[in-house]
Amino acid sequence: MSTQSSAAAYRARTATAKPMIECRDVQKYYGDYHALRGIDLTIRSGEFFSLLGPSGCGKTTLLRTIAGFEDISSGVVLIDGQDMQGVPAKRRPTNMVFQSYAIFPHLTVAENVGFGLRRDPRSKAEKAAAVEEALAMVGLKGYGNRASHALSGGQRQRVALARALILKPKVLLLDEPLSALDRKMREQMQVELIKLQRQVGITFVLVTHDQEEALVMSDRIAVMFEGQIAQLDGPEALYAHPTSRRVANFIGVMNFLPARILGESATGVEVDVPGLGRVEIPAANISHADPGDEGPSVGFRPEAVSLLGAHQQTGARVTPGVIDEVVYYGDMTYYDVRLDGSAGFDGKARPVRIAMRNVFGREVQDVGTRANVSWSPGSLVLFR
Amino acid sequence: MKPGAGLRAYALLYLLFLYAPILLLPVFAFNSGTIIAFPLKGFTTQWFTQMFENASLRQALGNSLTIAVSSSIFATCLGIFAARASTRFDFPGKGPVMGLIMLPLVLPEIIVSISLLVVLLSLGVQLTVLTVILGHTLICMPYATVILSTAFNSLDRSLEEAAYDLGETRWSAFRLVILPLVMPGIISSLLMSFTISLDEFIIAFFLAGNEPTLPTYIYSQLRFPKQIPMIMALGTMLVVLSVILLTVAEYFRRRGIAKTGATDSGGFL
Numbered sequence: 001m002s003t004q005s006s007a008a009a010y011r012a013r014t015a016t017a018k019p020m021i022e023c024r025d026v027q028k029y030y031g032d033y034h035a036l037r038g039i040d041l042t043i044r045s046g047e048f049f050s051l052l053g054p055s056g057c058g059k060t061t062l063l064r065t066i067a068g069f070e071d072i073s074s075g076v077v078l079i080d081g082q083d084m085q086g087v088p089a090k091r092r093p094t095n096m097v098f099q100s101y102a103i104f105p106h107l108t109v110a111e112n113v114g115f116g117l118r119r120d121p122r123s124k125a126e127k128a129a130a131v132e133e134a135l136a137m138v139g140l141k142g143y144g145n146r147a148s149h150a151l152s153g154g155q156r157q158r159v160a161l162a163r164a165l166i167l168k169p170k171v172l173l174l175d176e177p178l179s180a181l182d183r184k185m186r187e188q189m190q191v192e193l194i195k196l197q198r199q200v201g202i203t204f205v206l207v208t209h210d211q212e213e214a215l216v217m218s219d220r221i222a223v224m225f226e227g228q229i230a231q232l233d234g235p236e237a238l239y240a241h242p243t244s245r246r247v248a249n250f251i252g253v254m255n256f257l258p259a260r261i262l263g264e265s266a267t268g269v270e271v272d273v274p275g276l277g278r279v280e281i282p283a284a285n286i287s288h289a290d291p292g293d294e295g296p297s298v299g300f301r302p303e304a305v306s307l308l309g310a311h312q313q314t315g316a317r318v319t320p321g322v323i324d325e326v327v328y329y330g331d332m333t334y335y336d337v338r339l340d341g342s343a344g345f346d347g348k349a350r351p352v353r354i355a356m357r358n359v360f361g362r363e364v365q366d367v368g369t370r371a372n373v374s375w376s377p378g379s380l381v382l383f384r
Numbered sequence: 385m386k387p388g389a390g391l392r393a394y395a396l397l398y399l400l401f402l403y404a405p406i407l408l409l410p411v412f413a414f415n416s417g418t419i420i421a422f423p424l425k426g427f428t429t430q431w432f433t434q435m436f437e438n439a440s441l442r443q444a445l446g447n448s449l450t451i452a453v454s455s456s457i458f459a460t461c462l463g464i465f466a467a468r469a470s471t472r473f474d475f476p477g478k479g480p481v482m483g484l485i486m487l488p489l490v491l492p493e494i495i496v497s498i499s500l501l502v503v504l505l506s507l508g509v510q511l512t513v514l515t516v517i518l519g520h521t522l523i524c525m526p527y528a529t530v531i532l533s534t535a536f537n538s539l540d541r542s543l544e545e546a547a548y549d550l551g552e553t554r555w556s557a558f559r560l561v562i563l564p565l566v567m568p569g570i571i572s573s574l575l576m577s578f579t580i581s582l583d584e585f586i587i588a589f590f591l592a593g594n595e596p597t598l599p600t601y602i603y604s605q606l607r608f609p610k611q612i613p614m615i616m617a618l619g620t621m622l623v624v625l626s627v628i629l630l631t632v633a634e635y636f637r638r639r640g641i642a643k644t645g646a647t648d649s650g651g652f653l
Binding site: 163164 | 540542543545546547548549550551552553560561564565
C-alpha cells in the first residue's frame, strides 16, 4: 500500500540493526484476568513497529509495560539491552504519545513541549531554542505562545509528538494516536508520522486497531489476539500470507469457501472446493485453521480475482456465477457473486466478494446478471 | 391568557417569598425606629455605628472568622487527600471509609454536637474556639470531599502519566499538573466550607464554651428588643459580604475554566 514501507526498503534500513526492545515470555495478570500470555518479541532499532489487534487483545497493555506504566507479572523486558525490571517510566529511554494526547491544558504550547526539560541543566535560552526546534519539526513553528486548549485535534497531536521527541528518546510509543482524528486528517498524519520517523531515525512502536493504518505505516506488524501474538510479519507478507484464518479475517477482507482435502504432494495440496472445483494449492499458501473452524477452508482476497462479462474468457480458470449485490464506491465497485455449485457440502449459499477498480470504459454490472469470475490457484490460501 | 403565564406567576411568587425577607433586612437596618414594623420612621445609620462600636460583637465576628478560615482550610486539605485516594486508588475498606466521611451529611447535627461534647468533656478538653474548629471541620468534610472528588474525577488519567513519562516524580507531577487543574475545585471547596462554618449554630452553641461566634451572639442578643435594629444592620453587612464573596469565587471559577478550555458545567451561580 505504501512505497516507503516496502519490504526492500525496510531490509536495507534495518539489515544490520540491533534489537531495541526485547520481550521474553512476558506475562501479565490483572487479578484473575490473563492480559498478556507469554509475549516473545524483538523490535529492531529504527523500526516502525505496530501492535495490531481488536480491543482487549492486550496491545495497549503491552505498550504500557514497555513504557513502564504497568508492572509485568513475569518475563523480561529489555530496552536497548537493559533489563527494565523495576525501572520507572521516567528513567526509561521511551516517551509516549497518549491516545488522548494528554496535553496539559493549563500550559501554553511551548510550556507543554518544554515540560520534560525542567530538570535539564541547559540555560533558559538553549531550552527555548530546543522547544522552537521541536515545534518546527512537527510543523508548528511560531505556535509556542498559543494556549494549548485552543488547538485543533491535529495540532494537539503534533504538540504531543514534539513534547515526546524533545527528550530524544530511543523509542517513541504511540497509543492509538490517530483514532481521534477525522479521516482526511488521519491520512495526512499517517504520511507525516512516516516522514517524521525516517527523519529522527528512532524506533516507533504504534498501537492500533485499524489494520489499514498498520499496513500503511509499519515496517513490521504484530497481530495480537487474546494476549498472544498470532502473527508477526511485514505488511505485504501479512496481507498475502496470513498464517491463520483469524489473522486473514482481521487484516482486510477475505472470502472463505469450505474445502475438502483430496491429497498432498511435494508441490502443494489438492483440494475440492464447491464452486471452484479441484485445485492444487501451492505449498507456500498453506496456513492454519483456528480452533472452532468447521474443517479446512480456502480463502482469497476480493481483489485477487476478477469479474468478467458473461461471454469473456481468459487464460486463468473461470467460474460462472450470478451477481447478488453491487456496492458502488466511486473508485471501486464491490460485487457479491454466488458461484454456480458453491452451495456445496452443506447446501448453504456463500456469495464471494469481488472488488473491481472502475477504470475508464468498464461498465458497472447489474444485480442478477450472470458473470464469469476469473481466478488462479496461486491466489488461494488454504487454511487446514 | 398565554400558555405558561400561570407557571411564570408561580415562579415569581416563589422567588418573592424566598427573598423578600432578605430584602427587608437593609430596610429596617436604616430605619430610625427601634421597633421592627411598618410604617418606617426615618433614615439613620446609627445602628451601623452601634454595631462597629460593640466590642463583644467584634469579638464574636473575630471568633467566627478564625473558625471559618481554619475549618475550611482543614476540611479542604483533608478533602484533597480523601478525593485523591478515592478517585485514583483501590484499597480494602474504601467503601466504608468513604461512607464514614460522608456520614455527617445525614447525621442530625445535634447528635454530632452532643457526641462531640461528651467525648471532649470526658477527655478533659477545654471548650474553646479550637473545639468548634474541630466540629466544623468534621461537618465540612463531606462537602469538601464531594466537590474535590468531582474535580479529581474529571482529570484525564493520562495527564498524570504523561508527567511521569516526561521525568517527573509522583509529588512533582501532582504539584505541576494535578494541583493547578483541580484549583477551581479547591477554591469552591474552601468557599463552601467557609460559608457552612460561618453560619453554623448548633455545634458552635455546644462546643464554643464561653467564646461566642456570630450566630450564637446574634441568638443571644435577640432577647433584647433594643438590640434588634443593630442585628438588622449586621445582617445587611453579611448579605453584602456574601454576594461579594460569591461573585469573586465565580469570577475565579470561570477564569479557571477558560484557562483550561473545559466546558462550563455550571457552578454555584
